[in-house]
Amino acid sequence: MRITAIYESVESIASDIQNAYINFSKMTCSVVAVVTDQIVDGKQVVGYGFNSNGRYNASGILKDRLIPRLLEADPSHLVGDDGYLDPHKAWDTMMTNEKPGGHGERSVAVGVLDMALWDARAKMQSIPLYQLLADRANREPDSKVWVYAAGGYYYPGKDIAGLQDEFRHYLDLGYTVCKMKIGASDLSSDCDRIEAALKIVGEGNLCVDANGRFDLETTLSYAAALKQYHLFWYEEAGDPLDFEIQAALSDAYDLPTATGENLFSHQDARNLLRYGGMRPDLDYLQFDCALSYGLVEYYRTLDILHEYGWSPRRVVPHGGHQMSLHIVAGLGLGGNESYPGVFQPFGGFSDELDVEQSFVNLPSAPGLGLENKANFRAMLVEAFGNQITI
Amino acid sequence: MRITAIYESVESIASDIQNAYINFSKMTCSVVAVVTDQIVDGKQVVGYGFNSNGRYNASGILKDRLIPRLLEADPSHLVGDDGYLDPHKAWDTMMTNEKPGGHGERSVAVGVLDMALWDARAKMQSIPLYQLLADRANREPDSKVWVYAAGGYYYPGKDIAGLQDEFRHYLDLGYTVCKMKIGASDLSSDCDRIEAALKIVGEGNLCVDANGRFDLETTLSYAAALKQYHLFWYEEAGDPLDFEIQAALSDAYDLPTATGENLFSHQDARNLLRYGGMRPDLDYLQFDCALSYGLVEYYRTLDILHEYGWSPRRVVPHGGHQMSLHIVAGLGLGGNESYPGVFQPFGGFSDELDVEQSFVNLPSAPGLGLENKANFRAMLVEAFGNQITI
DSSP states (O other), X not given: OOEEEEEEEXXXXXXXXXXXXXXXXXXXXXXXXXXXXXEETTEEEEEEEEOOTTSOXXXXXXXXXXXXXXXXXXXXXXXXXXXXXXXXXXXXXXXXXOOSOOOSSHHHHXXXXXXXXXXXXXXXXXXXXXXXXXXXXXXXXXXXXXXXXXXXXXXXXXXXXXXXXXXXHHXXXXXXXXXXXXXXXXXXXXXXXXXXXXXXHOTTOEEEEOTTOBOHHHHHHHHHHHGGGOOSEEEOOBOTTOHHHHHHHHHHOOSOEEEOTTOOSHHHHHHHHHHSOOOTTTOEEOOOTTTTTHHHHHHHHHHHHHHTTOOGGGBOOSSOOHHHHHHHHXXXXXXXXXXXXXXXXXXXXXXXXXXXXXXXXXXXXXXXXXXXXXXXXXXXXXXXXXXXXX | OOEEEEEXXXXXXXXXXXXXXXXXXXXEEEEEEEEEEEEETTEEEEEEEEOOTTSOOOHHHXXXXXXXXXXXXXXXXXXXXXXXXXXXXXXXXXXXXXXXXXXXXXXXXXXXXXXXXXXXXXXHTTSBHHHHHHHHTTSOOOSEEEEEEEOOOOOTTOOHXXXXXXXXXXXXXXXXXXXXXXXXXXXXXXXXXHHHHHHHHOTTOEEEEOTTOBOHHHHHHHHHHHGGGOOSEEEOOBOTTOHHHHHHHHHHOOSOEEEOTTOOSHHXXXXXXXXXXXXXXXXXXXXXXXXXXXXXXXXXXXXXXXXXXXXXXXXXXXXXXXXXXXXXXXXXXXXXXXXXXXXXXXXXXXXXXXXXXXXXXXXXXXXXXXXXXXXXXXXXXXXXXXXXXX
């Protein structure tokens, strides 16, 4: 097994949405195609990967460091004892001569390639990735995955009626739980928005997300006001690395919280569990493999969860992409974020999948099945069609 | 005041040295020139910046995100009330639409530009940067700065006599305290190397650095063995984000430790102080502005040190570069790392400076004085000589 070429492209995922922290008007994304010399069912095995939204493309790190390391490696260093491409070994190769700490951007770049490597690996075995992961874990994959509709962004000129229309649309699509942004306006107008949203989704079905904007005082004043709404969860109140804020929130708020999308290594995740005061019977963890060194690192993070007494069912990854969908079903996590219609063509699932009662079924194509999403396939053809047959 | 252009180049700082974690055979560095429309003493003000060693160039992030944001900004958003270029305002501009958390690589890119912006700012006032910083802090700058010679790397084929020769050379250059790497061989051979080094530098004058390689058990077994040597400090035993290892080391080892070079934000630094069990009367902190969002962020980190009861004199930045030299003298930190002859032309100080009894004097040129280091100046001319007069 040899990797014969790796192609890389930067794509726009710009939109006019805005959370409490940033707008997405110039958001970009890296996409890679990892080409192998393996032929399965008459077709050359190519793995595809991309990074999750909210961070920018990692093109510089991919081109300068990670892709050359993979291409220059002795091919035997990328293959496991079973003769297949081994993403764990590829991970060690990619991280050669990288210092510890500083987990950002590089973690995105590794995540992009890790996704493509797992896609290729599962295609070599002609099975969906979730099946491969379940087999390795000696379990049956979940037959469907709980998903919730993330949206409720601040758009220019969007009023409360617009928010309600958006959530009505998500219910029509089959979702029951929806998430909205808070923290870009004041508490009083956010409460108005929340009350309007609850009229559509119903009590117990609304998540709110402050995107790490709040200081301790604001975290707690929102917590006091939010209690009455019995939210599904209150997400990322304070800075992702200010574990004291998270711990204070746990003390003050006896309903579910969620965080973790901006922690990009097992070391950072471990610090959240050590110091953040989160409750394994109540709270949710949202680490996103496609921002945090990929599935190889995610296994380490899941080991740490186990060590600290957390069930994988408490993990609902950020990002709304198909890589997490496979991990959730294959390893038995709690569910997956979904951004209906946003961050296209990277967000969302294969075209043949349906959401019913907030559960989505699973693709049957080998690998990730990314090529079975028409707009993703069209992007691949435009980006790499001159080099490879898609 | 307008920034009229920003030029960026990637330079090699490759060498055949090796620590316990990485080798430096492909190490690179970003360099920028920030060109302004200001003329001082008949010369156009240009600020220069680069990143510190150990992390790679940040070219992708510079070109894709940070440089466009600075060039597209309304010039008034980069100028302070005093009419001068304001690096704090420029920092906010650079970090627009960047999510919280994930402090790596981006922190390097901001550090590169921050250095150039401070260089330009001090040149506009025709004073050395340390004088500008001291003025802003209402203090007199230190007239000299304590420095130590960092080296003692594992080279291919280097034996104990080679290590001793290297340290003899540092003593000849005027240093009294020297640092060597440990952790790439076993404890017994590291002890042999340490004993050989002590014969040259003398008890109390040797630092050792494990570069974050050790797990808890190895950290403590080294600690037990190192006690007898009365080292100047025992640096970065465990992973930089594993604060439990650092705390366990503090409990087990009653001599000075040092860490922090791989923490790249004030939030990460705060977590070290909160959870790492470090002792303000004994230990050293090594945050490096040129890897961690520059001086603007460093001010925030110093505020946190104050809040947690730490004197700035306990801070001895990593990196051996001239930006930290100015910060140390201007703000009264404890000292600065120095890599005699390594990481050229970025390491080291202006050619006119001398080290005596491990103290270095300060440059008198406006700004950072980088152009007064002949090999740095030659690199600038090669990188940017076609665009600007250096």
